[in-house]
Amino acid sequence: MRIGIDLGGMTIKAGLVTEDGKILHKDAVPTEAQRHYTEILADMAKLAIKVCEDAGYRMDEITSVGIGSPGSCDAKNGVLVYANNINFHNVPVRTEIQKYINKPVYLENDANVAAYAEYRLGGKEMECFIAVTLGTGVGGGIIMNGKIFSGHNGAGGELGHMVIKKDGKPCSCGRKGCWEAYASATALIAQTKNAILDHKESVMNDIIGGDIDKVDGKTAFDAAKQGDEAAIEVVKKYTEYVGVGIANLINIFQPEKIVIGGGISNQGNYLLNLIKEYCTFEVYSGAKIGGIDIEIAQLGNDAGIIGAALLNE
Amino acid sequence: MRIGIDLGGMTIKAGLVTEDGKILHKDAVPTEAQRHYTEILADMAKLAIKVCEDAGYRMDEITSVGIGSPGSCDAKNGVLVYANNINFHNVPVRTEIQKYINKPVYLENDANVAAYAEYRLGGKEMECFIAVTLGTGVGGGIIMNGKIFSGHNGAGGELGHMVIKKDGKPCSCGRKGCWEAYASATALIAQTKNAILDHKESVMNDIIGGDIDKVDGKTAFDAAKQGDEAAIEVVKKYTEYVGVGIANLINIFQPEKIVIGGGISNQGNYLLNLIKEYCTFEVYSGAKIGGIDIEIAQLGNDAGIIGAALLNE
Numbered sequence: 088m089r090i091g092i093d094l095g096g097m098t099i100k101a102g103l104v105t106e107d108g109k110i111l112h113k114d115a116v117p118t119e120a121q122r123h124y125t126e127i128l129a130d131m132a133k134l135a136i137k138v139c140e141d142a143g144y145r146m147d148e149i150t151s152v153g154i155g156s157p158g159s160c161d162a163k164n165g166v167l168v169y170a171n172n173i174n175f176h177n178v179p180v181r182t183e184i185q186k187y188i189n190k191p192v193y194l195e196n197d198a199n200v201a202a203y204a205e206y207r208l209g210g211k212e213m214e215c216f217i218a219v220t221l222g223t224g225v226g227g228g229i230i231m232n233g234k235i236f237s238g239h240n241g242a243g244g245e246l247g248h249m250v251i252k253k254d255g256k257p258c259s260c261g262r263k264g265c266w267e268a269y270a271s272a273t274a275l276i277a278q279t280k281n282a283i284l285d286h287k288e289s290v291m292n293d294i295i296g297g298d299i300d301k302v303d304g305k306t307a308f309d310a311a312k313q314g315d316e317a318a319i320e321v322v323k324k325y326t327e328y329v330g331v332g333i334a335n336l337i338n339i340f341q342p343e344k345i346v347i348g349g350g351i352s353n354q355g356n357y358l359l360n361l362i363k364e365y366c367t368f369e370v371y372s373g374a375k376i377g378g379i380d381i382e383i384a385q386l387g388n389d390a391g392i393i394g395a396a397l398l399n400e
Numbered sequence: 401m402r403i404g405i406d407l408g409g410m411t412i413k414a415g416l417v418t419e420d421g422k423i424l425h426k427d428a429v430p431t432e433a434q435r436h437y438t439e440i441l442a443d444m445a446k447l448a449i450k451v452c453e454d455a456g457y458r459m460d461e462i463t464s465v466g467i468g469s470p471g472s473c474d475a476k477n478g479v480l481v482y483a484n485n486i487n488f489h490n491v492p493v494r495t496e497i498q499k500y501i502n503k504p505v506y507l508e509n510d511a512n513v514a515a516y517a518e519y520r521l522g523g524k525e526m527e528c529f530i531a532v533t534l535g536t537g538v539g540g541g542i543i544m545n546g547k548i549f550s551g552h553n554g555a556g557g558e559l560g561h562m563v564i565k566k567d568g569k570p571c572s573c574g575r576k577g578c579w580e581a582y583a584s585a586t587a588l589i590a591q592t593k594n595a596i597l598d599h600k601e602s603v604m605n606d607i608i609g610g611d612i613d614k615v616d617g618k619t620a621f622d623a624a625k626q627g628d629e630a631a632i633e634v635v636k637k638y639t640e641y642v643g644v645g646i647a648n649l650i651n652i653f654q655p656e657k658i659v660i661g662g663g664i665s666n667q668g669n670y671l672l673n674l675i676k677e678y679c680t681f682e683v684y685s686g687a688k689i690g691g692i693d694i695e696i697a698q699l700g701n702d703a704g705i706i707g708a709a710l711l712n713e
Binding site: 213214215227229231236237238239240241242243244245246248249250251252253255261262264269327328331334335338339340341342343368369378379 | 527528540544553561574582647651691
């Protein structure tokens with residue numbers, strides 16, 4: 088039995104997870120991210136212990152504790168090097184957690200951890216597997232030969248910060264034209280709002296009851312499925328933005344599989360088919376997209392807990 | 401002792417190479433690429449045998465024959481899946497060569513082979529090493545844990561066909577806005593010609609003696625070093641195009657080292673410093689470019705022969 092902890096900017100989630108990646112019990116507490124790291128990490132350890140006890144297990148039945156965290160992690164030393172949304176700099180996460188729980192503690196970036204969960208539960212060994220998350224930002228995780236790949240400093244796999252449009256839209260990272268600035272849910276919402284302002288007659292306007300602040304990542308998809316032309320155009324352009332990055336990743340990695348997660352992935356096959364159609368014409372000649380599985384991620388919000396729990400040496 | 405063969409669209413080169421990557425003797429014959437593959441492969445085998453004999457070695461002193469080829473290779477089966485400039489489709493290269501030389505025959509994409517040579521002669525083990533070639537196109541090779549990484553179908557590592565400017569300049573691959581369409585020597589030459597047409601007063605015009613067909617990959621660099629403003633602008637923009645792709649690769653891979661080869665890399669530190677300067681502001685926050693070595697490739701045109709010779713299981 089293992090414990091997985093998903094540290095987020097708003098919420099700390101922890102779960103008791105079986106060796107084959109099933110969550111038996113989970114719980115959550117607020118992060119209150121403005122606090123000192125020792126307090127946050129103490130709450131993480133306490134939540135882990137509580138989850139174990141509430142499920143009727145003893146701590147000596149626990150093999151390891153894994154943590155998925157935002158930012159750049161030094162996995163080897165269990166140190167969170169840098170995360171901007173929880174203001175951690177060179178925080179010795181492993182050492183702190185081990186003050187409360189005397190077990191092996193593993194730490195990895197949250198997008199990498201989610202990718203690892205999707206890979207492990209896919210149940211098939213692959214040389215290269217990539218997970219892309221279309222959420223507030225665009226996250227990425229690369230699994231090479233069954234191991235998380237994050238480069239020499241743990242900061243690799245930042246797929247969302249690949250520029251796809253040089254001198255394009257400013258990105259939160261400081262670059263201009265990042266994939267994230269076009270393919271995140273945040274970007275889709277902005278694209279949807281612009282289209283509504285330009286097309287007052289659009290069904291999108293009815294869906295949001297005329298309140299522009301009610302636009303979300305579903306608005307354009309819902310209206311497009313009703314045949315609304317302005318919405319169809321938003322969805323077409325958005326999926327091209329997603330697709331151009333996916334095609335880049337294919338030309339670079341030719342992975343066995345790419346899974347797409349995050350809020351936008353709730354659009355399922357509707358989204359997937361548009362992306363595949365676009366990529367078919369964007370993948371380097373001579374190679375074929377046919378050999379690559381592009382799928383929707385399966386684990387949703389639980390991927391963080393499950394992937395963290397499954398972390399090992 | 402090993403033999404390395406570099407199959408090009410114009411020339412077949414072969415070399416006798418020591419176990420530690422030194423070329424003892426090399427020779428070349430024209431490819432005459434319009435011929436049937438059996439003829440071309442027969443010439444490759446004959447050249448390999450000749451190189452060995454001319455250097456005073458017997459074939460039974462040869463451990464293996466390695467081949468670097470354009471296009472997508474199925475390295476496992478020794479099959480050239482597809483190459484557009486020599487019109488090979490599913491050619492059984494290993495089997496054909498072994499009709500003449502009864503040795504292990506290894507086959508890999510030429511950009512991957514060149515990257516492998518640079519990696520091996522770097523003499524240091526790394527988790528991730530990337531070579532980028534700024535030539536007629538933009539080539540790429542990824543070495544992971546000492547092995548060539550080329551994806552599930554051998555077609556990976558096509559770094560030049562990463563879109564950096566969606567809906568931008570058409571690329572030979574069919575996409576629009578590929579890195580290659582902006583950062584290749586071919587692209588630089590087009591950028592230089594445009595600047596000369598716009599700036600008749602430029603030193604670049606003197607360098608080419610007013611003959612626009614004499615523009616090459618050095619023209620803008622030579623004039624920029626003389627302080628010519630139009631040329632400085634060309635070089636600045638070109639190195640930004642190179643840099644945006646390098647920064648993408650850093651955000652994705654965080655490799656230990658990136659080497660830059662190809663004709664443009666003859667500009668050495670002048671080029672390197674401009675690229676580094678640009679990348680410093682383009683790399684994902686929290687990570688630092690300081691930990692990554694960005695260097696000029698060392699082996700020049702010999703990388704193909706050396707890398708091919710060093711190929712192994």
